[in-house]
Amino acid sequence: MTRPARSPIPQGVATFLPVEAGEKRAVEDVVFSVFREHGYREVIPPTFEYLDILAPGLDAELIEKSYKVVDRATGRILVVRPDVTAQIARMVAMGMVNQPFPLRLCYSVNVFRYEPEHAGRDREIFQIGLELIGPKGTAADVEPIMVAAECLRRLGWRRCCTRPACVAVLPKPSLRYPNSTGAPKFWRKRRA
Numbered sequence: 001m002t003r004p005a006r007s008p009i010p011q012g013v014a015t016f017l018p019v020e021a022g023e024k025r026a027v028e029d030v031v032f033s034v035f036r037e038h039g040y041r042e043v044i045p046p047t048f049e050y051l052d053i054l055a056p057g058l059d060a061e062l063i064e065k066s067y068k069v070v071d072r073a074t075g076r077i078l079v080v081r082p083d084v085t086a087q088i089a090r091m092v093a094m095g096m097v098n099q100p101f102p103l104r105l106c107y108s109v110n111v112f113r114y115e116p117e118h119a120g121r122d123r124e125i126f127q128i129g130l131e132l133i134g135p136k137g138t139a140a141d142v143e144p145i146m147v148a149a150e151c152l153r154r155l156g157w158r159r160c161c162t163r164p165a166c167v168a169v170l171p172k173p174s175l176r177y178p179n180s181t182g183a184p185k186f187w188r189k190r191r192a
Contacts, residue, residue, distance in 0.1 A: 012115055012123030024126070028108050031128055031151045038147050040106040040130050045087035051079040057086030065113040080112045088131045101134030 009015060016024055032042065048069070055063060067080040081087065084107055096103060108128040115121040132144055152160050 011117050030154050034151045035106040040104040043105050043107055048078045048080045051077040054086045057089050067112050082111055082113050103133040106130040
């Protein structure tokens with residue numbers, strides 16, 4: 001009886017070797033440069049938090065897909081970051097309510113979600129984004145879209161489609177990254 005080969009890393013996660021890490025960092029540098037120009041300030045949320053605190057800001061399906069562990073110190077359930085928006089809301093509510101609004105916050109983190117192996121989705125997802133907190137109306141809806149469009153323009157994407165409330169901003173199939181080799185490797189689908 002032969003044993004199945006062991007994967008060196010879990011399905012749906014990636015290792016960034018020097019070239020890919022450099023490409024990823026270069027993209028982050030461009031995006032954060034645009035964010036700063038528009039007044040966004042970086043925040044770094046913790047990798048895990050108490051589930052009972054974040055649960056009101058998370059969809060039930062997202063909670064179901066979350067990785068959870070028991071905190072050995074308190075016995076409470078911890079959730080490994082499945083999304084950033086609920087964490088930003090918690091950070092604002094617990095530490096930034098006395099700051100002048102609007103708040104312009106940005107982040108670059110990995111989020112973690114369980115996906116069945118056959119789904120072909122990553123379990124560790126790189127997210128870079130922004131949150132505009134305070135203003136209401138059309139201008140508040142348009143600003144993040146315009147900032148995202150400027151990020152894509154600076155990264156060399158000339159033709160792309162953006163949709164509000166979309167999980168990702170995807171290039172059209174005919175789009176090519178400005179260099180002749182195509183999109184950076186880390187933007188391509190990774191399989192463990």
